[in-house]
Amino acid sequence: MAKTPNRILLSEDRIPTQWYNLRADMPTKPAPLIHPGTKEELPEEALYPIFCKELAHQELDNESRYVEIPEEVQEAYRTFRPSPLHRAYRLEKLLDTPARIYYKFEGNNTSGSHKLNSALAQAYYAKAEGLRGLTTETGAGQWGTALAMACAFFRLPLTVYMVKGSYNQKPYRRSIIQTFGAEIIASPSDTTNAGRAILAHDPETTGSLGCAISEAIEKAVSSEGYRYVLGSVLNQVLLHQSVIGLESKAQLESVDEYPDIIVGCAGGGSNLGGLIAPFMADKLTGRANPRMIAVEPASCPSFTRGTYKYDFCDTGKMTPLAKMYTLGSDFIPGANHAGGLRYHGMSPILSTLYHEGDLEAVAYEQTNVFEAAMQFARTEGILPAPESSHAIRGAVNEALKCKESGEAKCILFGLTGTGYFDMLAYEQYLNGTMTDTIPTDEELAKYINA
Amino acid sequence: MAKTPNRILLSEDRIPTQWYNLRADMPTKPAPLIHPGTKEELPEEALYPIFCKELAHQELDNESRYVEIPEEVQEAYRTFRPSPLHRAYRLEKLLDTPARIYYKFEGNNTSGSHKLNSALAQAYYAKAEGLRGLTTETGAGQWGTALAMACAFFRLPLTVYMVKGSYNQKPYRRSIIQTFGAEIIASPSDTTNAGRAILAHDPETTGSLGCAISEAIEKAVSSEGYRYVLGSVLNQVLLHQSVIGLESKAQLESVDEYPDIIVGCAGGGSNLGGLIAPFMADKLTGRANPRMIAVEPASCPSFTRGTYKYDFCDTGKMTPLAKMYTLGSDFIPGANHAGGLRYHGMSPILSTLYHEGDLEAVAYEQTNVFEAAMQFARTEGILPAPESSHAIRGAVNEALKCKESGEAKCILFGLTGTGYFDMLAYEQYLNGTMTDTIPTDEELAKYINA
Numbered sequence: 001m002a003k004t005p006n007r008i009l010l011s012e013d014r015i016p017t018q019w020y021n022l023r024a025d026m027p028t029k030p031a032p033l034i035h036p037g038t039k040e041e042l043p044e045e046a047l048y049p050i051f052c053k054e055l056a057h058q059e060l061d062n063e064s065r066y067v068e069i070p071e072e073v074q075e076a077y078r079t080f081r082p083s084p085l086h087r088a089y090r091l092e093k094l095l096d097t098p099a100r101i102y103y104k105f106e107g108n109n110t111s112g113s114h115k116l117n118s119a120l121a122q123a124y125y126a127k128a129e130g131l132r133g134l135t136t137e138t139g140a141g142q143w144g145t146a147l148a149m150a151c152a153f154f155r156l157p158l159t160v161y162m163v164k165g166s167y168n169q170k171p172y173r174r175s176i177i178q179t180f181g182a183e184i185i186a187s188p189s190d191t192t193n194a195g196r197a198i199l200a201h202d203p204e205t206t207g208s209l210g211c212a213i214s215e216a217i218e219k220a221v222s223s224e225g226y227r228y229v230l231g232s233v234l235n236q237v238l239l240h241q242s243v244i245g246l247e248s249k250a251q252l253e254s255v256d257e258y259p260d261i262i263v264g265c266a267g268g269g270s271n272l273g274g275l276i277a278p279f280m281a282d283k284l285t286g287r288a289n290p291r292m293i294a295v296e297p298a299s300c301p302s303f304t305r306g307t308y309k310y311d312f313c314d315t316g317k318m319t320p321l322a323k324m325y326t327l328g329s330d331f332i333p334g335a336n337h338a339g340g341l342r343y344h345g346m347s348p349i350l351s352t353l354y355h356e357g358d359l360e361a362v363a364y365e366q367t368n369v370f371e372a373a374m375q376f377a378r379t380e381g382i383l384p385a386p387e388s389s390h391a392i393r394g395a396v397n398e399a400l401k402c403k404e405s406g407e408a409k410c411i412l413f414g415l416t417g418t419g420y421f422d423m424l425a426y427e428q429y430l431n432g433t434m435t436d437t438i439p440t441d442e443e444l445a446k447y448i449n450a
Numbered sequence: 451m452a453k454t455p456n457r458i459l460l461s462e463d464r465i466p467t468q469w470y471n472l473r474a475d476m477p478t479k480p481a482p483l484i485h486p487g488t489k490e491e492l493p494e495e496a497l498y499p500i501f502c503k504e505l506a507h508q509e510l511d512n513e514s515r516y517v518e519i520p521e522e523v524q525e526a527y528r529t530f531r532p533s534p535l536h537r538a539y540r541l542e543k544l545l546d547t548p549a550r551i552y553y554k555f556e557g558n559n560t561s562g563s564h565k566l567n568s569a570l571a572q573a574y575y576a577k578a579e580g581l582r583g584l585t586t587e588t589g590a591g592q593w594g595t596a597l598a599m600a601c602a603f604f605r606l607p608l609t610v611y612m613v614k615g616s617y618n619q620k621p622y623r624r625s626i627i628q629t630f631g632a633e634i635i636a637s638p639s640d641t642t643n644a645g646r647a648i649l650a651h652d653p654e655t656t657g658s659l660g661c662a663i664s665e666a667i668e669k670a671v672s673s674e675g676y677r678y679v680l681g682s683v684l685n686q687v688l689l690h691q692s693v694i695g696l697e698s699k700a701q702l703e704s705v706d707e708y709p710d711i712i713v714g715c716a717g718g719g720s721n722l723g724g725l726i727a728p729f730m731a732d733k734l735t736g737r738a739n740p741r742m743i744a745v746e747p748a749s750c751p752s753f754t755r756g757t758y759k760y761d762f763c764d765t766g767k768m769t770p771l772a773k774m775y776t777l778g779s780d781f782i783p784g785a786n787h788a789g790g791l792r793y794h795g796m797s798p799i800l801s802t803l804y805h806e807g808d809l810e811a812v813a814y815e816q817t818n819v820f821e822a823a824m825q826f827a828r829t830e831g832i833l834p835a836p837e838s839s840h841a842i843r844g845a846v847n848e849a850l851k852c853k854e855s856g857e858a859k860c861i862l863f864g865l866t867g868t869g870y871f872d873m874l875a876y877e878q879y880l881n882g883t884m885t886d887t888i889p890t891d892e893e894l895a896k897y898i899n900a
Contacts, residue, residue: 005462006528012455078456079540079831090529090603108558110833110868152828172622172873179827179876377629378602381529383560418560420870423622426629 006089008102008251010082017069020242022277022349023235024065025284028356030235030348031323032060034310042320050217050319051236052129052227055122058236067239069121070128076120076153080109081243085251086415090379092399099402100257101395103415104248104275105382113340113385113417114271115146115231118240122229123150132225133157137187137212139267140166140339140387141173142417143231148180161187161215165206166339173421187212194218194316208332209268209343214316232268232340233313233322233347241274248412249278259290259412261398265390266294266303266361267340269347275414276359283358294350294361295394297369299437300333302326302346303354303361307448311345324351327439328447334437336366337425340387344447362394365436369393370429373419385417386425456539458552458701460532467519470692472727472799473685474515475734478806480685480798481773482510484760492770500667500769501686502579502677505572508686517689519571520578526570526603530559531693535701536865540829542849549852550707551845553865554698554725555832563790563835563867564721565596565681568690572679573600582675583607587637587662589717590616590789590837591623592867593681598630611637611665615656616789623871637662644668644766658782659718659793664766682718682790683763683772683797691724698862699728709740709862711848715840716744716753716811717790719797725864726809733808744800744811745844747819749887750783752776752796753804753811757898761795774801777889778897784887786816787875790837794897812844815886819843820879823869835867836875 023029032041047056088101106114126134138144144160151158160182167186177184187207188195194214220228262279264272272294282288294303302325312329313319326345333342353359373389395413402409428434482491497506538551556564576584584606588594594610601608610632617636627634637657638645644664670678712729714722722744732738744753752775762779763769776795783792803809823839834842845863852859878884
C-alpha cells in the first residue's frame with residue numbers, strides 16, 4: 001500500500017452537501033430548552049425573537065438525520081473546504097510512539113478556526129430571511145472574526161461584543177474584525193442593561209462569554225430586524241460543524257484508517273461535537289467503538305467538575321434554560337489564554353453523551369497545554385491556538401500511553417485553529433510568567449448553587 | 451467540461467522533485483558577482499566564508515537546468531506543499547470582469563509566506579555541511595519566521611536581525627520567531643560594527659534591509675561555524691522558489707489554462723522570480739508569450755526609478771558587487787508597511803530580464819494597494835500581507851482593463867502571504883491615517899550617486 005501522505009486532501013466535490021444531525025441517532029435525546037419562569041418546554045416559535053426561523057427549527061430538530069446545506073453556503077465552503085487532514089509523522093517520531101496520529105486542521109482559512117463553518121450558515125439564513133443585521137459575542141475572537149467574514153460575504157451588518165480580557169489582550173483581533181466591516185464593543189459595556197449591571201457589581205471584571213452573550217442578546221432583541229447568533233453550545237452549531245467529522249471520516253477511509261481514539265478541545269463544544277458526530281453515530285449504533293475524549297482547561301472545568309442540571313446559557317439570565325454540565329451561569333474563570341474555552345456551560349448534546357457514558361473528559365492546566373503546543377509547533381510547523389492546544393495535549397498523552405503499552409492505535413484530534421493572535425500567551429510561556437488559575441471546590445460550590 | 455474548482459489542489463506526489471534554474475534558459479545571463487576592490491569576477495570559493503558550499507555553487511551555477519531537491523527538504527515540503535491555486539470567482543464577480551483570475555497562495559503555512567520554500571533548503575544545506583548556526587536579517591518578519599521554523603525542523607541555532615521599524619511595529623512577529631527557538635535582535639544594533647556605525651550616523655533610524663544584512667553578515671563571518679543566509683535577491687533563492695511556478699503551471703494545465711498575464715510583488719524578487727520561472731522559460735524559448743509584471747511600492751521603486759549598475763547588496767558595503775536595478779545601497783525608504791519590499795536593489799536575474807525587455811514593472815502607492823487588499827479580503831476571504839497586496843493591485847488593474855476591452859484574459863498572480871502580523875497597517879488604512887512616502891528625484895539622485 002502507498003505511504004499515507006502528510007496531508008490527506010479531498011477535492012471540492014467531496015465537501016458534504018448535507019449536515020449530519022447526531023441527535024437523530026441518539027437514543028437519549030438532549031433535554032429540551034425550558035422557560036425559566038414556567039419551566040415549560042419551549043416551542044420553536046418561542047425562539048423566533050432570538051434566532052431566525054430556520055435556525056430556531058434546527059435548534060429543536062431531534063429527528064432529521066440530514067439537513068441540506070444551502071447552495072450559497074456550499075459555495076462559500078468551497079473557498080476553504082475540504083480542510084486538510086494531516087498525518088503527524090514528525091510528532092510521532094518525536095514522541096517515539098507506535099501510535100498513528102492524525103489531525104483535522106480547521107485553521108487554514110483567514111478567520112483561523114473552525115468557527116467559519118457555522119458562521120457562514122447562520123449569516124446566510126439571516127440574509128435569506130431578510131434580516132437587517134446580527135449581533136454576537138466573541139471570546140478569543142475566533143468566532144467574531146469568522147462571523148465578520150461571513151457577514152462580509154453575505155453583506156450583513158454585524159455588532160460583536162468581545163470579552164474584555166481578550167479585547168485588551170488582542171488589539172489585532174479587533175482590527176481584523178473591523179477589516180471585515182463589523183462593529184466591535186468590549187464586554188461588559190455600558191451599551192446594555194446587562195453590561196451596566198455587571199460593571200456596577202465589578203467594574204474591574206475582564207468579562208466572560210456568558211456576560212457577552214447577555215449583552216449581544218439584549219442588543220438584538222432591542223434592535224429592529226436584528227437577531228442574535230452564537231458560535232458554539234447550540235445544537236444548530238454542532239449540526240453545522242458536522243462537516244468537520246464527515247470530512248475527517250472520508251479522509252481516514254481514503255487511507256484505510258478508523259480512529260481508536262478521538263480527542264477535541266471543549267469550550268462550548270462546537271468543534272468536538274462536529275468532529276465526533278459521525279464516529280459517535282457508529283458508536284451509538286454499534287458499528288464501531290472508538291473512545292472519544294473532551295479536553296477542557298482546569299480553570300474552567302465544566303465537564304469534569306461541573307453539575308448536570310438546567311441552567312441559563314448566559315450570565316445575565318436572559319436565555320431559556322438548557323440542561324447541561326455547568327459551573328453556574330455566574331461563574332467567571334480566572335485569567336487564562338484559552339478565551340474560547342471560558343464558557344461556564346457545555347453543549348446539551350455533548351452533556352447528554354457525557355452523562356450517558358459515551359464521551360470521556362479530562363482537564364489540563366495551561367502551562368501543561370502550552371508545553372504540548374510548543375512541541376507541536378516546532379515539529380509539525382503549525383502554530384496552534386491555545387484552545388486547540390488542549391486537544392494536542394490530550395492526543396500526545398494518549399500517544400505516550402501507546403508508547404508505554406506498545407499499542408499502535410490510531411488517534412484523531414481536532415486542530416481547531418491557529419495562534420497568530422495569541423502571541424502574548426506564547427511570550428508568557430517562553431519567559432516563564434504563565435500561571436494557572438484553578439478554582440477551589442469552595443469557589444465552584446458558590447457559583448453552582450447561586 | 452467540469453467547472454474549474456475554487457481551489458486547484460495537487461496531491462503531494464506532484465510536489466516538484468527538482469528546482470528549475472531559469473538561468474540555464476536565459477540567452478543573456480545575469481552579470482557575475484565581482485569583488486568591490488579588484489572588480490574581478492568571484493569564483494565559487496570566494497563565497498565560502500559567507501555561504502555554505504552547496505549554496506555558493508547554486509549561486510553561480512548558470513548552466514544546470516534542474517537541481518535535485520534533497521529528500522529531507524522534500525519531506526519538509528510535504529508538510530505544507532503543494533500550495534493551493536485559487537480561482538478568484540468572487541473577486542471576478544465583484545470587478546465584473548471577463549478576465550479569469552487565479553492566484554497561487556503561499557500563505558497557508560505557519561510562517562505565513564513563500565519564504566519557507568528557500569528557508570528549508572538553506573537550513574538543510576547548512577546542517578548537512580555540519581555548520582553550528584546561521585544568521586540572517588528580516589524585514590517584515592516573514593523571512594525570519596520561515597527561517598526560524600526551518601532551523602527548528604533541522605535543529606540549528608539561529609540569530610535574526612530584524613529591521614527596527616518592523617521590530618517595534620510587530621512585537622508578535624518577534625514572539626513567533628522566538629517560539630521557534632531563534633534569537634532576535636533589532637537592527638541597527640550595537641552588536642556589530644556595521645550597526646554601531648549606522649546608529650552613530652542616525653540614532654533614530656528605523657533601519658533597512660540593507661543595514662540588517664550588513665549586521666547579519668558581520669555576525670556570521672565573526673562567529674566560528676556560522677554562515678549567513680538571505681531570503682531573497684540571490685540566485686539560489688530564486689532557484690528554490692521555482693517550486694511556486696512549477697506547481698502553478700501544473701495546476702493551470704490541469705484546468706486547461708495558460709496565463710496571458712502573470713503579476714507578482716517584487717522586493718528582492720524571490721517570489722516573482724519563482725512564480726514566473728517556467729513561464730519565462732516558455733517566453734525565452736518562443737513556446738509562449740505571456741506578459742509578466744513586477745509590482746513594487748512607490749516608496750521603494752527599484753525597477754521603475756532605479757539604475758541598472760553594479761552595487762553593494764547591503765548598506766554596510768560588506769558584500770560583493772551585484773549588477774542589478776538599484777536605488778543605491780545607502781537608500782532607506784520612508785516608513786511604509788510593506789517591510790518585505792523595502793530593499794534598495796533587485797534580484798540580478800530579474801534585473802537582467804527587465805533590462806532585456808522580457809519583464810515589465812509598475813509601482814503603486816500603499817493607500818492604493820490597501821484599497822485592493824480590503825476588496826480582496828472581503829470577497830475572497832483571505833487577509834493578504836501588505837507585500838502580497840501589491841500583486842493584488844496589479845492583477846485587479848489588469849482585470850479592470852479586460853473589463854474595458856472586453857477581453858477574457860487569464861491572469862495569474864502570486865499571493866505570497868498573509869497579513870496577520872500587519873493589523874496595524876490595516877488599522878491605519880481603516881482610520882484614514884495611512885500615508886505614502888514617495889522619494890523625490892533629488893533624493894533618489896543623492897543615493898544612486900553616493
